[in-house]
Structures are given as structure tokens and as C-alpha cells.
């Protein structure tokens with residue numbers, strides 16, 4: 001018999017903005033495997049832990065497979081007719097601004113283009129905003145203020161060419177791991193390359209940093225205005241560049257000089273010595289790239305932070321040159337594509353401006369549209385307020401989960417619940433947002449749909465389908481186009497394929513452009529189905545170059561195009577603008593809320609866990625919601641390591657595990673954004689955050705929230721593994737995570753007077769006939785209960801008065817083990833590995849399942865480097881995302897040895 005050759009499809013990772021190329025293979029038996037595409041210029045074959053585990057996240061568990069209206073299954077025609085007629089009727093009765101779309105940087109460019117066209121051109125409102133408002137809005141606003149366009153000037157190569165990389169508010173090791181690896185590799189080749197990390201926390205990214213500046217929350221404006229003043233005082237300016245290519249330098253320098261070094265030290269919480277060392281290094285190194293992300297953007301001074309950084313690059317002429325420039329790295333896979341199509345409420349398509357009548361007229365002619373929105377629409381936070389007020393009466397949410405990710409999330413949830421008509425397009429049947437939809441529309445997921453995404457360096461890559469679309473699901477562009485047709489705009493939405501949408505988008509970018517606008521991929525306007533299928537990753541403005549010369553402002557230096565190499569910007573006078581920024585400090589804490597909560601991400605989870613939560617490998621790195629607290633604060637507030645802590649703000653409270661660590665700044669807490677009602681009892685972090693936004697960009701200040709912390713007085717702690725997904729709703733604290741063979745659960749109780757056998761039964765969903773092994777020591781508060789079905793464990797519960805000390809890895813493995821003999825069954829309630837296996841500890845290397853205890857043991861046996869650990873245990877040798885953590889364990893062990 002001939003064995004069918006497995007197909008390998010070239011596509012792009014659906015997670016972060018690095019935009020790695022992925023080769024996905026479907027074997028003859030249907031098994032999917034992925035590897036990094038060695039030819040893709042973003043990653044050259046590398047993938048991080050999330051990318052490597054993609055195959056574990058594409059099962060159909062929990063998928064929304066059919067349209068639903070009011071919780072009942074419906075056909076597409078019925079659902080689409082209802083959506084279109086309700087929107088049309090709402091517009092007829094209350095005007096176009098009574099409806100809104102809330103979309104996502106995880107839509108493909110084609111989806112995004114069609115949604116934006118429908119709202120801005122045919123509904124005639126600009127009430128379309130996106131989760132990019134929570135992500136990139138301050139960078140967009142900063143770019144537009146400085147450059148006259150939303151342009152990211154640099155390329156990934158710059159990170160390798162640079163002699164100094166300043167990472168500001170960016171945990172690259174966990175959030176852009178392949179860029180982190182590229183920098184780490186470059187640094188190994190050129191040890192003279194320096195890295196400075198500016199982050200209140202000592203993150204894993206500090207591992208490659210020569211200097212870590214543990215800045216006070218929102219001290220960045222003071223740090224960079226202080227730097228500009230220093231550059232002025234120390235003769236480190238590029239006067240020729242300033243004169244020829246910029247305006248406003250004098251005022252900017254004057255404003256920046258408001259604080260002297262002592263003042264900057266006070267505002268940043270850094271010592272004058274630290275500041276002096278950083279400033280002189282910056283002044284002396286012409287090849288400098290400043291990389292920034294959410295520690296900059298998600299702030300009430302986010303846009304000023306961006307411009308304070310850009311000011312320093314303009315003042316030194318370090319922009320658009322190999323190895324030099326400000327570099328805003330994007331979060332979502334298609335944050336950049338969303339900006340290209342103008343998916344934000346204050347932008348028009350193809351980087352045109354909604355406030356500009358010529359631009360509106362051009363877009364209207366191109367689309368042959370009845371009415372182009374005449375004014376900016378509501379930005380995300382305002383949008384949900386308008387939903388709450390009843391001004392918005394029909395809302396369509398696509399590919400985002402605002403009940404978890406918007407600030408003041410309980411208020412957002414209440415607004416959605418009160419809205420007369422809510423449509424949600426998602427791939428899952430149950431999320432915290434989907435549960436409130438009147439109409440649920442099943443979207444095709446990654447691997448099932450075709451389109452393009454643009455990464456942080458403006459590189460457009462294809463996502464290609466390699467799986468059959470399940471059930472009735474449809475790609476998002478189709479769903480939106482169908483609604484557009486049914487609203488009476490048939491001609492404008494009669495696309496037959498994503499290739500047609502892409503070609504139109506490309507044509508609009510080149511339409512009456514002639515070098516006036518930065519975004520020009522007009523060369524692809526003529527792309528047909530075949531050309532689209534074969535489309536190689538390309539970086540704009542390459543397309544414009546092919547169409548007829550580089551747009552003004554573009555220079556070709558080296559092999560790739562960088563913007564602003566020749567200093568021409570997209571402002572009316574073609575000069576960049578310095579922005580005069582005065583450092584201000586704002587105190588948000590109070591006696592009732594004395595701590596600052598900082599929020600963000602962990603290595604192996606993606607946002608609200610709808611995909612990474614499916615992967616046992618990714619769920620074992622960190623399996624429950626937590627809060628990091630400095631040892632001094634822990635002592636002050638009576639919090640012990642592994643206690644359950646209640647963190648409260650005036651808006652809400654969460655229950656999370658305490659992690660006491662000196663990596664955290666005193667006075668600040670850090671907690672991850674990922675846990676939802678689907679995975680935890682009370683872990684929705686954004687119930688704490690405030691709808692406070694940057695006045696220019698409208699981006700919420702998600703990293704600086706006043707809170708208090710107290711110990712949750714748990715009388716009993718529990719840990720369980722279960723074959724079926726448990727629903728531990730009676731416990732005040734629980735968190736579930738996928739593991740091989742089933743689920744694991746962390747638990748805590750306010751009371752210990754509980755019928756544990758009954759609780760275990762409801763947790764495991766075991767039948768009455770199940771065989772039970774149990775161990776109870778009531779005086780010691782120890783209970784262990786295991787239930788077996790035939791020769792398999794259906795669940796095991798361990799209860800203790802303090803955090804349960806049983807090896808999580810070992811317990812989870814018992815779900816897949818055979819338990820034929822009595823001894824092995826008793827070993828489970830003995831609660832200890834019975835000498836069979838060592839406790840691997842918290843999993844550090846997801847790819848090979850290597851735990852912290854194994855690494856520590858190897859260090860004690862003499863492995864003194866990450867490479868030696870790799871040789872001994874394989875850890876860190878695949879995706880490399882854990883190398884920083886391995887080094888931390890090596891350092892800790894060597895410290896212990898020295899003591």
C-alpha cells in the first residue's frame with residue numbers, strides 16, 4: 001500500500017506580533033505537527049513554547065460549531081437575517097451611532113478590512129474600535145504626533161545590528177520570545193552589545209540585561225525627559241539632523257529640563273548613579289534601539305512616554321538607520337494589519353485620517369460608499385460606557401473577550417448584559433463574553449482559514465488553512481460580508497475569496513498615493529487567487545517600490561527598507577515633530593488602597609486562555625492565578641508564601657495565590673491577566689482595574705491601579721486531579737488547569753468542616769459503583785480520597801490545613817497510569833510518589849517537561865551552565881523560552897553552594 005505523503009503547509013503563528021513562520025503538517029492519520037519555518041525571515045525556524053504547542057490547541061473541544069439565537073441552534077440564514085435586520089432597524093430608528101463593532105487584533109487583515117468598510121463606509125459611523133485600543137493606541141498616537149503617520153520605522157535586523165538595546169516596559173523573554181532569542185544570540189556573538197531593561201519588576205528578561213533599572217511605576221516620562229536634558233547638557237545631540245529634519249526641539253528641551261538629576265531620581269525611584277550610568281551609555285552609543293511595549297503604552301501618560309522616547313532618538317538622529325530607532329513591538333499577531341485597515345475608531349482605512357475631508361472623499365470614491373463616517377467614533381472604554389448608558393443599542397463583538405480583558409470588567413459585563421442586542425463571533429461556545437450573546441456566530445479558527453497578518457516589522461505573511469472547517473463555522477470576513485449584503489450593500493460585499501479582499505485593500509493603499517502616505521502595498525492590487533496562494537512574506541513599503549519608486553520618506557539602507565532613513569516624514573513640512581513634555585507624577589494610592597497593582601502576562605498563556613488553556617504542556621508552567629509581592633510587603637500585610645490572598649480595589653476583588661519574591665518592587669504587586677471564570681473561582685483580574693485612560697490615545701492605564709491585599713483565612717487547602725473537567729463551584733477558591741490525561745485543581749476553603757468524600761464525589765463526577773481508597777486523619781486535618789473506575793484513576797483529592805505538599809506532576813501522571821494492584825492504589829492516598837519517581841517540581845521546560853527540582857539536582861551534580869543543563873536533560877534545547885529561568889535556578893544553586 002502506498003503511504004500518503006503528509007502535507008506541510010506554510011502558515012504564520014496566531015499568537016504574538018513577532019509573526020513567526022510555521023510549517024504545519026497533517027499526517028495521513030490526521031495527526032497535526034508544527035515546526036518553525038526555517039525560511040521565514042521573522043524566526044528562521046525558531047518557535048517559542050506557545051508556537052511549539054500549537055498542535056495541542058486545535059481540537060474541537062468546546063468549539064462553537066453552529067449559529068445560535070437565544071441559546072438555541074439556528075441556521076446561518078436565520079442568524080444572519082436577524083443580525084442584519086436588527087442593525088438596519090436600529091440605525092433607522094436611532095441613527096448609525098446607535099450600533100457598534102468591537103473587534104480585535106487577532107482578526108486577519110481581510111476580516112478586519114471588511115468589518116471596517118461596513119461600519120465606516122456603509123453604516124456611516126466610526127463606532128468600530130478594537131482591543132488594540134488596550135494594546136497599541138498610545139504608540140499609534142505617539143507615532144502620529146511625531147512622524148505625521150503611524151509608522152514603525154525599523155526592522156528586526158536592527159535588534160541584531162544595535163550596540164545598545166533599551167527595553168522599556170517589555171518582558172521580551174516571555175512575550176516576544178523569538179525576538180528575545182534573536183537578541184540573546186546576537187549578544188553571544190558580539191559581547192560588546194549592551195542591553196538595559198527598564199521595568200519595575202525584575203522579569204526573566206533581566207537575564208540578558210547588563211543593567212536593570214527597577215523604575216517606579218510610570219516613572220518613564222521623567223526618565224526619558226531627563227535623558228533628553230542630559231543629551232543637551234553633554235553635547236550628545238545631532239544638531240545637523242535636528243535642524244534639517246525636525247521642528248520643536250527648543251520647546252521640547254526646555255520642557256524636559258523641568259527636573260534636574262535629583263528631581264529625576266525622585267520621580268523614577270532610581271539613584272543618581274544608576275541614571276548617570278544609563279544616560280552616559282545612551283549618549284555614547286549611536287547604534288541604539290529602544291524597544292517598548294505595554295509598560296509604556298498601557299498608562300495614563302502612555303502617549304507622552306512614547307514621544308519622550310522618540311524625542312531622544314530624533315535628538316540624536318538615531319532613526320531609520322541600521323541598528324538605530326525607536327521600536328514599538330506589537331502584541332497581537334495582526335495589530336499592525338488592524339492599523340493598516342484603519343480598524344480603530346479614530347482612523348480611516350489605509351493609514352488615512354478620518355478628520356481629513358480629502359481623505360474621507362478619497363475613501364468614499366474608492367469604496368463607492370453612500371456615506372463615510374464624518375468624525376471619529378467611540379474608543380473602547382467610551383464605547384462600553386455608551387453601551388451602559390443605552391446610547392449603543394446593538395453591539396457586535398468579534399474575536400475578543402471584553403468581559404475579561406477590559407478595565408472595570410464587571411461594569412463592562414453589566415453593560416453587555418443590559419444591551420438590547422449583542423452578537424458575538426467566536427470560535428468557542430463558552431467564554432465569559434460569549435455567555436451573554438443573543439446571537440452567537442461560529443468563526444473558523446487558526447488552521448482553518450486563509451488570510452494575511454502583518455507583524456511588528458511591517459512584514460505581511462499568509463496564514464493558510466490546513467484543516468477542514470468544522471461544523472457550520474465560517475471565516476470572519478465571510479460572516480461580515482454576508483451581513484453587509486443583507487443590510488442592502490450587496491455590490492460592495494460580494495467577495496468570493498479572501499484574495500479578492502486583499503487585492504482591494506492593496507489597491508486602496510496605493511490609490512492616489514504617489515508617495516504621500518507611508519502605507520502602500522499597491523503593487524499587490526492585481527493579485528489573483530494563485531498569486532495569493534503563493535504569496536511570500538514581504539515587508540512594506542516593498543510593494544510600493546514595485547509600483548513605482550519608494551514613497552518619500554523611505555530609504556533603502558542595507559538589504560531592507562527602513563522608514564525615515566533620509567529624514568522625510570509624513571507631516572505637511574516633511575519634518576518630524578519634537579513634542580514638549582513635562583514630567584508629572586501622580587499618586588493613586590491612599591491609606592485604604594496602599595499598594596500599586598501592575599498587571600501583565602506569563603510565558604505559557606495567551607490572554608484569556610481560550611487556546612493555551614487547552615494544552616497540558618502550556619498549562620503546567622503556571623497552573624493558577626497568582627500575585628507577586630515583595631517580602632517586606634508580605635510581612636507588613638501578613639501574607640505567607642502560597643497563602644491565598646484577596647486583592648481588592650474600589651471596583652472588585654480577586655482571590656489568587658501569593659508568591660513572595662524580591663523580584664517584585666516594594667509597594668507594588670504584579671498579577672497576570674489570564675484567569676477567567678472558566679478557569680478560576682475569582683481570578684478575573686480586570687474586575688480590579690479602572691477605566692482611566694491616556695487623554696490622547698484613550699488607552700487604559702492597566703499597569704497602575706491602587707489596591708490592598710489581605711490574607712484569605714483558609715482553614716483547608718486542597719489539590720485534586722480528575723479525569724473529567726471538575727466543577728468545584730462550592731469552594732471559595734479554585735483554579736483548574738489541563739494536564740495530561742485530565743485536569744488538575746487547586747482549592748482552598750474557609751471552613752474545614754466539610755464532607756470530603758461527598759465533595760470528592762461531586763468533583764470527580766464518580767458513579768456510586770466507583771471503588772474508593774481513602775485516608776483520613778481528622779485531628780491533623782489530612783484527607784486523601786481516590787476513586788477508581790476499572791483500573792484507572794478517575795480522581796484523587798488531597799486536603800491539608802496548609803498548602804498541600806504533594807507532587808503535582810506525579811499526581812497528574814497517575815491519571816494515565818494503570819492501577820491494577822492494590823499497592824499502587826494505596827500509594828495514591830499515601831500522597832507521595834512511593835519512591836517510584838522524583839518530584840520534578842514546577843515545570844520549567846515545557847517542551848521536554850523538565851521541572852525545577854530536576855534542574856537544581858543537575859546543577860548540584862555539576863552542570864554549571866544552560867548549555868550543560870541542555871546536554872544533561874534536554875531542557876532549553878527546543879524553543880529556548882525557558883533558558884532565562886534555567887539560568888536563575890543555576891544562579892540560585894550556586895549562591896546556596898557559596899553560603
Ligand SMILES: Nc1nc2c(c(=O)[nH]1)N[C@H]1C(S)=C(S)[C@@H](COP(=O)(O)OP(=O)(O)OC[C@H]3O[C@@H](n4cnc5c(=O)[nH]c(N)nc54)[C@H](O)[C@@H]3O)O[C@H]1N2
Pocket residue numbers: 016017050135168169170171172174175176198199200201203215216217218219220293294295296330331332598599600601602603604605606607703
Ligand atoms: N506569553 C504571552 N506572550 C504574549 C501575550 C500573552 O498573552 N502571553 N500577549 C501578546 C500581547 S497582545 C501583547 S500586547 C504583548 C505584551 O508584551 P509586554 O508588554 O512585554 O507584556 P506585559 O507583561 O503586559 O508588560 C510588560 C512589562 O511592563 C512592566 N511595567 C509595568 N508598569 C511599568 C511602568 O510604569 N514602566 C515600565 N517601564 N514598565 C512597566 C511590567 O512589569 C511588565 O513586565 O505580549 C504579546 N505576547
Ligand SMILES: Nc1nc2c(c(=O)[nH]1)N[C@H]1C(S)=C(S)[C@@H](COP(=O)(O)OP(=O)(O)OC[C@H]3O[C@@H](n4cnc5c(=O)[nH]c(N)nc54)[C@H](O)[C@@H]3O)O[C@H]1N2
Pocket residue numbers: 104106107131132134135136294298331332398399400401402404405406425426427428431443444445446476599600601606607608609610673685686689702
Ligand atoms: N489587566 C490587564 N488587562 C489587559 C491587558 C493587560 O496587560 N492587563 N492587556 C490588554 C491587551 S494588550 C490585549 S491585546 C487584550 C487581549 O484580550 P482579548 O482580546 O479579550 O483576549 P483573547 O483571549 O485573545 O480573546 C480572543 C477571543 O477571540 C476568540 N477567537 C480566536 N480566534 C478567533 C477567530 O479567528 N475568529 C473569531 N471570531 N474569534 C476568535 C477566542 O476564542 C477568544 O474568545 O487584553 C487587554 N487587557
Ligand code: SF4
Pocket residue numbers: 013014015016017018019020043046047048049050051052175176177178179
Ligand atoms: S514568538 Fe512564539 S508566540 Fe510569538 S509568533 Fe513566534 S512562536 Fe508565535
Ligand SMILES: [Mo]
Pocket residue numbers: 134135136331332
Ligand atoms: Mo496586546
